[in-house]
Amino acid sequence: MKKDAEMETNGVSRRQVLIGTGALAAGTAAAHFTGLLKSAVAKDGKNEKWPWPYEKLDPQKTAEIAYNEWYRVFCGAAVINSVFSQLAEKIGEPYSSFPSDAFVFLEGGQVGWGTICGSPAGANIVANCIIGPRISGADEGHHIAADNMQFYSETALPTFKPASPKITTEIKTTVSDSPLCHISVGKWMKATGYALGSPERKDRCARVAASSAYHLVEMLNAWKDGTYEAKSTFSSAKENGITGQYNCDECHGDNVPEAPQMPKA
Amino acid sequence: MKKDAEMETNGVSRRQVLIGTGALAAGTAAAHFTGLLKSAVAKDGKNEKWPWPYEKLDPQKTAEIAYNEWYRVFCGAAVINSVFSQLAEKIGEPYSSFPSDAFVFLEGGQVGWGTICGSPAGANIVANCIIGPRISGADEGHHIAADNMQFYSETALPTFKPASPKITTEIKTTVSDSPLCHISVGKWMKATGYALGSPERKDRCARVAASSAYHLVEMLNAWKDGTYEAKSTFSSAKENGITGQYNCDECHGDNVPEAPQMPKA
Numbered sequence: 290m291k292k293d294a295e296m297e298t299n300g301v302s303r304r305q306v307l308i309g310t311g312a313l314a315a316g317t318a319a320a321h322f323t324g325l326l327k328s329a330v331a332k333d334g335k336n337e338k339w340p341w342p343y344e345k346l347d348p349q350k351t352a353e354i355a356y357n358e359w360y361r362v363f364c365g366a367a368v369i370n371s372v373f374s375q376l377a378e379k380i381g382e383p384y385s386s387f388p389s390d391a392f393v394f395l396e397g398g399q400v401g402w403g404t405i406c407g408s409p410a411g412a413n414i415v416a417n418c419i420i421g422p423r424i425s426g427a428d429e430g431h432h433i434a435a436d437n438m439q440f441y442s443e444t445a446l447p448t449f450k451p452a453s454p455k456i457t458t459e460i461k462t463t464v465s466d467s468p469l470c471h472i473s474v475g476k477w478m479k480a481t482g483y484a485l486g487s488p489e490r491k492d493r494c495a496r497v498a499a500s501s502a503y504h505l506v507e508m509l510n511a512w513k514d515g516t517y518e519a520k521s522t523f524s525s526a527k528e529n530g531i532t533g534q535y536n537c538d539e540c541h542g543d544n545v546p547e548a549p550q551m552p553k554a
Numbered sequence: 555m556k557k558d559a560e561m562e563t564n565g566v567s568r569r570q571v572l573i574g575t576g577a578l579a580a581g582t583a584a585a586h587f588t589g590l591l592k593s594a595v596a597k598d599g600k601n602e603k604w605p606w607p608y609e610k611l612d613p614q615k616t617a618e619i620a621y622n623e624w625y626r627v628f629c630g631a632a633v634i635n636s637v638f639s640q641l642a643e644k645i646g647e648p649y650s651s652f653p654s655d656a657f658v659f660l661e662g663g664q665v666g667w668g669t670i671c672g673s674p675a676g677a678n679i680v681a682n683c684i685i686g687p688r689i690s691g692a693d694e695g696h697h698i699a700a701d702n703m704q705f706y707s708e709t710a711l712p713t714f715k716p717a718s719p720k721i722t723t724e725i726k727t728t729v730s731d732s733p734l735c736h737i738s739v740g741k742w743m744k745a746t747g748y749a750l751g752s753p754e755r756k757d758r759c760a761r762v763a764a765s766s767a768y769h770l771v772e773m774l775n776a777w778k779d780g781t782y783e784a785k786s787t788f789s790s791a792k793e794n795g796i797t798g799q800y801n802c803d804e805c806h807g808d809n810v811p812e813a814p815q816m817p818k819a
Contacts, residue, residue, distance in 0.1 A: 332635070332639070332654075332655060334642075334650060334651075334652075334653065334654070334655070335650055335651055336651055336652070336653045337653050337654070337655050337656070339656075361689070362687070362689065366687070370597070374597070377599075383651065383653070385599060385600055386599075386600055386601050386648065386651040387599075387601070387653075388599065388601045388602050388648070388652075388683055389597075389599070389602070390597060390599070390602045390686075390687050390689065390690070391602070391604075391679070391682045391683045391686060391687055391695075392679075392682065392687070393682070393687030393688060393689055394678055394681075394682045394687060394688075394695065394696055394699050397791070397797040398670075398797050398798075399670060399674075399675070399678055399699060399703065399733075400678075400696050400699045400700050400703075401700075401789070401790060401791055401797050402670075402700070402703055402733060402790070402797065402798065402799060403790065403796070403797035403798035403799060404669055404670035404703075404733055404734060405663075405664060405667075405669035405670050409664075410664070413659055413664055413665075414656070414657075416659075417656045417657065417658070417659045418653055418656045421655075421656060422627070422631070422655050422656055422657070422658035422659060423658060423659075424626070424627065424655065424658055425655070430656075430659065431659055431665050434659050434664060434665045435665050435666075435667070438664065438665075438667055438669075468664075468667060468669055469669060470797050471796060471797050471798045471799075474796060474797060475796055478796065484795060485791055485795055485796055485797070486791075524666070525666060525667070525668065526662070526666055526750055526751075527818075529813070529816055530749060530750055530815070530816030530817055530818035531668070531736060531739060531740055531743065531750055531816045532662040532663050532666045532667065532668035532735050532736050532739060532750070533663075533667065533668035533736045534667060534668060534736075537813040538813065540805065540810060541810060541811065541812060541813035542813075545805060545806060545810060546806065547806060548794070548802040548803065548806035548807075550795070551794055551795030551796045552795055553792075553795040
């Protein structure tokens with residue numbers, strides 16, 4: 290499996306630096322981080338043996354499931370269910386034990402607080418449950434999480450069009466430049482004039498969940514094939530000395546709008 | 555169990571309005587939201603029968619576990635493990651099937667991107683796995699999630715002092731006014747001058763995880779006793795027509811600092 294270039298050259302992946310909290314990778318890679326390695330023993334619960342068994346999925350089919358599931362469980366749980374429901378059927382455990390529906394709360398950036406959108410948040414959960422955390426010795430789950438957020442931020446979304454859309458209005462695409470629900474939904478509402486409660490905004494978010502699930506499965510399939518390569522290459526911790534996005538000026542600059550009046554109906 | 559006041563008076567909880575995506579509550583509460591109720595059938599997986607069995611936990615003991623677990627799995631997984639490891643021991647399933655260690659990626663606001671801090675994100679997972687999603691007919695998990703974020707935002711953190719701290723330096727407290735890692739860590743770093751990679755910053759975050767776990771268990775115990783009352787009462791969707799925090803001017807205003815140079819060592 291292709292390794293991060295930086296890991297190959299200096300033995301420390303950029304994300305171990307990025308998170309800035311010391312590194313717990315398997316082996317000796319992180320030996321110069323102090324005091325943490327000796328406790329880096331996974332507790333090895335019943336479903337904490339990684340990777341979980343994985344069979345390649347059809348991105349198109351997965352996205353269709355996510356789109357329809359959005360109308361039942363909203364963005365985060367829709368993305369989780371779109372992958373885990375298929376794997377539960379194909380493989381069984383540990384997928385059938387995972388309480389996907391509990392993750393409805395990821396909606397609206399966690400119960401409406403506008404933090405990370407449930408689509409990348411759900412996709413991050415899927416990748417890290419399947420591949421495992423970086424402390425288990427594999428870093429692709431960590432990298433796919435960064436790529437979920439980078440894709441979400443940089444892509445004109447939604448990319449996915451459902452076979453049988455719930456509404457026939459054309460859904461305009463927008464680039465969020467952020468993984469946050471508030472920013473992503475806000476920019477789309479500003480560009481289209483549709484309200485948060487409108488059927489168009491809901492269908493846009495259902496399609497964004499589907500687009501995220503599609504891209505996630507493409508990456509998981511590549512990981513299964515041994516061809517996954519991480520695309521997100523920045524390190525806020527290394528470059529700026531703090532956790533954060535790649536685009537500081539988006540918030541620290543003149544681009545932040547006056548709190549605009551949003552349509553409420 | 556005490557219900558949300560608004561729910562008692564008009565049959566729709568404020569959070570069903572807040573999330574702005576239509577409501578899926580059990581019964582007839584949300585009947586005036588269109589087109590979603592009929593598909594609101596949980597898929598009823600093996601571990602999707604709610605609530606999960608719960609026994610009251612000692613907040614102090616839970617916080618100690620979270621503090622120490624931070625040094626193994628960081629904020630999000632530390633909060634999850636602090637509760638689920640005890641319940642796995644006391645009760646067994648479904649806690650012993652939950653892959654808590656997979657949630658290491660919640661660190662640094664999800665692999666260092668600075669979005670929601672892993673402490674409230676992990677606490678939100680715990681509450682919603684135990685109590686269930688609002689589509690299962692109980693809304694306390696949803697409310698406790700909002701209260702996790704409100705507590706995190708409004709409290710001078712950390713509140714918890716471990717019995718055997720890893721460092722002896724006094725850890726200053728700060729109020730984040732936000733559930734986001736970037737803001738919370740940034741304000742603390744600005745107030746103290748410590749770098750992201752410093753032992754003090756790490757111990758601060760370990761104590762914040764412990765403080766979050768302490769407060770979460772207080773709420774879960776109250777829920778078990780039938781005395782839990784939601785404290786978070788704002789609705790960004792209702793008041794502002796968009797998902798978001800309670801304090802718009804924190805970002806839409808003159809308070810956003812120039813992107814400051816952070817110490818990197």
